[in-house]
Amino acid sequence: MNGVEQALMFGVDSGTAILLPSLGEMVGQRAGVINLGTEGCMLAGALSSFIVASETGSIATGVVAGLVAGMLCGLLHGWLTVRRGADQLASGLVVWFLALGVTSVFGSGYTDRIVTGLDPIAIPGLSKIPWAGPILFDHDILVYVGYALVPLTWYALWRTRIGLSVRAAGERPEVVATAGGRPQLIQMSAVAIGAGLSGIGGAQLSLSLGNWTNNMTAGYGFVAVAVVLFAAWRPLGVLAGSYLFGVALATASVLQAHGVGVNQYLLDAMPYLITLTALVLLARRGAQQAPEALVRALTHAA
Amino acid sequence: MPFPVSARVSRTTLAVVPLVAASLVLSACGSSSTKNVAAASSASGAKASTITTPKIAVGFLMVGSKKDYGYNEAVYDGSQAVAKDMPNVNVITADNVPESNAVTTAMDSMVSQGAKVIFASSYGYFQYAEKFAVAHPDVIVLHQGGFQKDAFPANFGTYWGQAFEPVSLGGMAAGGTTKTNKLGYVYAFPIPQTIANIDAFQLGAQAVNPKAQTYLVNTSSWCDPVKQSQAAAALLSQGVDVLTQHQDCQGTVINAAKKAGKYVVGYHYDAQSLDPSGWLTGSAWNWAPIYKKIIAAAAGGTFKGSPYNANWVGDFAHDDNPLTLASIGSSVSADLKAKITAEQTALKQPGASVFKGPIVCQDGTVLYAAGVTPTYDQINSINCLVKGVVGTLPKS
Numbered sequence: 029m030n031g032v033e034q035a036l037m038f039g040v041d042s043g044t045a046i047l048l049p050s051l052g053e054m055v056g057q058r059a060g061v062i063n064l065g066t067e068g069c070m071l072a073g074a075l076s077s078f079i080v081a082s083e084t085g086s087i088a089t090g091v092v093a094g095l096v097a098g099m100l101c102g103l104l105h106g107w108l109t110v111r112r113g114a115d116q117l118a119s120g121l122v123v124w125f126l127a128l129g130v131t132s133v134f135g136s137g138y139t140d141r142i143v144t145g146l147d148p149i150a151i152p153g154l155s156k157i158p159w160a161g162p163i164l165f166d167h168d169i170l171v172y173v174g175y176a177l178v179p180l181t182w183y184a185l186w187r188t189r190i191g192l193s194v195r196a197a198g199e200r201p202e203v204v205a206t207a208g209g210r211p212q213l214i215q216m217s218a219v220a221i222g223a224g225l226s227g228i229g230g231a232q233l234s235l236s237l238g239n240w241t242n243n244m245t246a247g248y249g250f251v252a253v254a255v256v257l258f259a260a261w262r263p264l265g266v267l268a269g270s271y272l273f274g275v276a277l278a279t280a281s282v283l284q285a286h287g288v289g290v291n292q293y294l295l296d297a298m299p300y301l302i303t304l305t306a307l308v309l310l311a312r313r314g315a316q317q318a319p320e321a322l323v324r325a326l327t328h329a330a
Numbered sequence: 331m332p333f334p335v336s337a338r339v340s341r342t343t344l345a346v347v348p349l350v351a352a353s354l355v356l357s358a359c360g361s362s363s364t365k366n367v368a369a370a371s372s373a374s375g376a377k378a379s380t381i382t383t384p385k386i387a388v389g390f391l392m393v394g395s396k397k398d399y400g401y402n403e404a405v406y407d408g409s410q411a412v413a414k415d416m417p418n419v420n421v422i423t424a425d426n427v428p429e430s431n432a433v434t435t436a437m438d439s440m441v442s443q444g445a446k447v448i449f450a451s452s453y454g455y456f457q458y459a460e461k462f463a464v465a466h467p468d469v470i471v472l473h474q475g476g477f478q479k480d481a482f483p484a485n486f487g488t489y490w491g492q493a494f495e496p497v498s499l500g501g502m503a504a505g506g507t508t509k510t511n512k513l514g515y516v517y518a519f520p521i522p523q524t525i526a527n528i529d530a531f532q533l534g535a536q537a538v539n540p541k542a543q544t545y546l547v548n549t550s551s552w553c554d555p556v557k558q559s560q561a562a563a564a565l566l567s568q569g570v571d572v573l574t575q576h577q578d579c580q581g582t583v584i585n586a587a588k589k590a591g592k593y594v595v596g597y598h599y600d601a602q603s604l605d606p607s608g609w610l611t612g613s614a615w616n617w618a619p620i621y622k623k624i625i626a627a628a629a630g631g632t633f634k635g636s637p638y639n640a641n642w643v644g645d646f647a648h649d650d651n652p653l654t655l656a657s658i659g660s661s662v663s664a665d666l667k668a669k670i671t672a673e674q675t676a677l678k679q680p681g682a683s684v685f686k687g688p689i690v691c692q693d694g695t696v697l698y699a700a701g702v703t704p705t706y707d708q709i710n711s712i713n714c715l716v717k718g719v720v721g722t723l724p725k726s
Contacts, residue, residue, distance in 0.1 A: 034567050038560050045556065132426060136397035142585050142604050237555050238589070239581030242395035242426070246554045278560050284547040284721055285514075285564035292724030296550045 035282045043274025049252035052225025059218035060198035060321030064120025067249025068127025069101035073227025074234035075131040087145040098227015106219035146235040170232040182263040198319035383629035389440035392425040393452035400598040401578040405451045408617030429454030484634045491652040492645040494530035496613035498684040500595040501534025503610040504572040505542035506666040514565030517576040520723040546721030553579040562586035600656040609659035646677040
């Protein structure tokens with residue numbers, strides 16, 4: 029396996045920990061709620077899944093715990109913003125700080141443990157495809173869940189009635205209410221489901237790395253939020269943005285392991301520079317495509 | 331209920347601000363604790379190890395979680411040993427203190443709780459610690475791992491150990507065990523102590539295995555598990571079969587080695603229990619002895635002008651190196667174990683050193699000629715990687 033293949037393969041792995049939260053965050057933003065607490069919901073998912081997996085020995089139960097913790101975290105943000113009308117950015121930061129504090133307290137007893145089990149599963153047949161096979165089809169199960177969720181999310185949002193309601197709640201909640209819908213319920217559900225995916229993203233992190241470390245998300249939850257803007261609220265864009273970030277991260281390690289001399293600081297900044305550049309380039313298009321209710325909530329415009 | 335639109339926003343924003351503050355406080359509460367230990371230790375009968383001092387409060391600042399199974403937990407363990415063995419010392423700890431103005435705030439808070447001695451344990455605390463010492467002449471501030479070039483204020487000092495001594499022994503364990511002759515080193519930043527550690531690791535490895543080479547990957551972070559796992563994966567797929575690290579948290583790299591069925595040499599904390607079959611050995615901090623000596627000097631009024639009012643560095647030769655050799659795992663052969671133990675004994679002799687000329691840089695330049703032994707200060711200013719290390723230091 030050469031360096032390019034390594035970077036792509038590791039990029040898919042790390043990209044998944046961004047893809048899952050980012051897809052979830054896209055659902056929430058489509059419903060008109062931005063959740064900067066995504067970082068915190070990932071932490072909640074990472075720790076809950078690690079504790080449960082480590083106590084029960086079951087990875088699957090751990091992943092479910094990560095989902096539940098993420099959803100609870102999302103419900104808190106949803107309650108503050110949708111029910112109580114709190115500022116979305118401020119509430120997201122509160123949720124992040126809260127999750128950071130709570131996980132650092134409850135996680136302190138779990139730093140000296142290792143959990144094994146979320147191991148790569150090579151898909152028979154597909155993993156034998158020359159070149160692309162090992163890069164795409166020799167990963168842990170949550171990576172495949174990420175693959176499946178991209179078309180599923182697209183289908184759910186653009187081809188189902190529920191998806192239409194979600195997008196309508198993100199554009200003109202008043203219209204949904206006039207039509208007899210319950211925009212607040214829709215928004216709460218979208219935020220909770222989105223944060224649930226963040227929880228699974230956190231679970232992918234702690235269970236695939238096999239250990240819990242305080243503040244282990246190290247800012248990747250914020251990257252996930254940025255990727256949604258980068259992707260202009262489109263699932264394929266989210267997929268591309270997440271993996272692009274993952275591959276850029278992996279490139280730094282792979283180049284060094286091959287003894288290639290590069291400017292490390294530039295490499296470290298690269299994923300963020302790429303995201304930033306894309307944001308600037310796409311700003312005009314993005315502004316047009318942004319859900320209306322989200323823009324109103326962020327600009328505080330009537 | 332109306333929709334969250336503009337009219338309500340300013341009011342609710344105001345309502346959220348105290349919540350932010352409250353949760354900040356909560357996270358701070360979660361990560362700092364005050365312990366009055368006089369009562370706790372008076373019950374224990376271990377009078378032999380207790381040290382009686384005048385009553386004094388002492389603060390410890392940590393950059394990461396006190397339960398990180400690494401650098402910060404070692405500091406915390408040291409502080410708790412102080413609390414246990416020094417009945418008159420009131421130990422105050424604060425962890426998760428970032429390398430920012432938060433350092434000054436945390437130290438202010440400790441002083442307001444009566445702290446007269448403060449241990450600032452992270453490398454990046456240095457400038458804050460020194461400034462704080464100058465501004466508070468009545469508080470003795472100590473920095474862990476820093477190096478003060480200028481004259482010392484009477485209430486400031488740094489302390490550290492010749493970390494590269496046990497690291498070179500770890501290098502021997504790695505070099506003697508590897509089958510591929512490729513060792514992997516995951517480090518954070520190209521700072522002097524890390525460069526010295528990498529060089530010492532390679533020197534130790536090649537002392538028992540001239541073919542051994544050390545491959546480098548840095549993460550630009552003291553603890554970023556995602557980057558650590560990528561670094562480990564990149565190294566392992568290069569054929570590396572022993573991983574080591576200079577990171578604050580070590581679980582991810584150890585688990586990466588364990589999953590791959592490879593070996594690991596730890597740093598900061600003895601983590602043999604995480605991977606009993608893959609664990610070769612490592613370096614583990616034992617801070618308690620030096621903490622106790624410094625506190626005793628401070629409480630007794632003899633700090634000013636003492637060896638601690640300077641750049642104090644412990645080493646094997648004086649039998650006071652705070653960084654010790656961790657337990658040696660079962661995968662290390664008896665023959666290799668004997669070599670490591672013999673070298674450890676040899677390093678305790680006067681004049682012994684890990685760095686003995688000839689020391690040759692990657693590009694072939696001779697840094698120190700045969701027969702020359704660089705001083706500790708010289709070792710700490712080595713800015714080249716020795717021959718046998720594969721990889722380059724980040725260019726700026």
